[in-house]
Structure formats: structure tokens, C-alpha cells
Amino acid sequence: MKIAGWTAVAAMGLVLSCAPPPRLEDAFYGAWTGVLDTPEPVEIELVISDRREARVHTRLVGWSRSFETLRPSVLRIEGESLHLRFLQPEGEFDGRLSLPGRIDGVWSQGARRMPVSLYRHER
Secondary structure, eight states: OOOOOHHHHHHHHHHHHSSOOOGGGGOEEEEEEEEESSSOOEEEEEEOOSSSSSEEEEEEEEOOSOOOOEEEEEEEETTTTEEEEETTTTTEEEEEEEETEEEEEEEEEEEEEEEEEEEEEEO
């Protein structure tokens, strides 16, 4: 049996229209790196898994010493926004997907607010 060209195109369109759209939160999954602009700059690596778990590795820029690992007590993804809250050290990160492969946000610790951009990093 031979299928007419237009029938194959219509069938493919039906299959594509039934496929679920990608979830925006999927864009956050993976590894991200950036530098927190403090008197002693801090290198940050944020890793978010598809199980909605996260960890943050930090170290002073230029140090070869291994990263300190932090786990947020709160991880919230809503649309293009990301919120992380930490108990130790006490602080929060609020960010937003601004470009493909980039999260722009603010790290808050006490009264200090520091802007930071994180870039997608292939591990």
C-alpha cells in the first residue's frame, strides 16, 4: 500500500501536535558557573538535577583548593525564575533566565545584595 505525500505530511503533523511541549523548568537543569563579585571574588558552580535537587560548589577565585559544597534548603522554579535559600551560610539567590544558557540574578546575604550571572557549563 502506498501512502499519498499529503497523507504522510498530515500524519506527521498530528504526531508532532500530540507531543508534549518542553517544560520551561527543564532549561534550568544542568551545571552553571559564575563569579560572585565580592572583595575576594568567589567562583560558583550550581548544579540542578531533574529530580529538583541542587547543590552549589564555591571557592575563592584563583585557589586550587577544592570547592565547599552547599545544599539549598529551598529550590523553587517558577516559569523563568529560580529561587534558592540556604541556611548555612544564611542567604538567598533569585535569578531569571535572561538568554539561552544564562541566568542573571542577585545573591543576598544579610543586608548585602550582589549581582551574579551564571552561564551553562558542560561537565
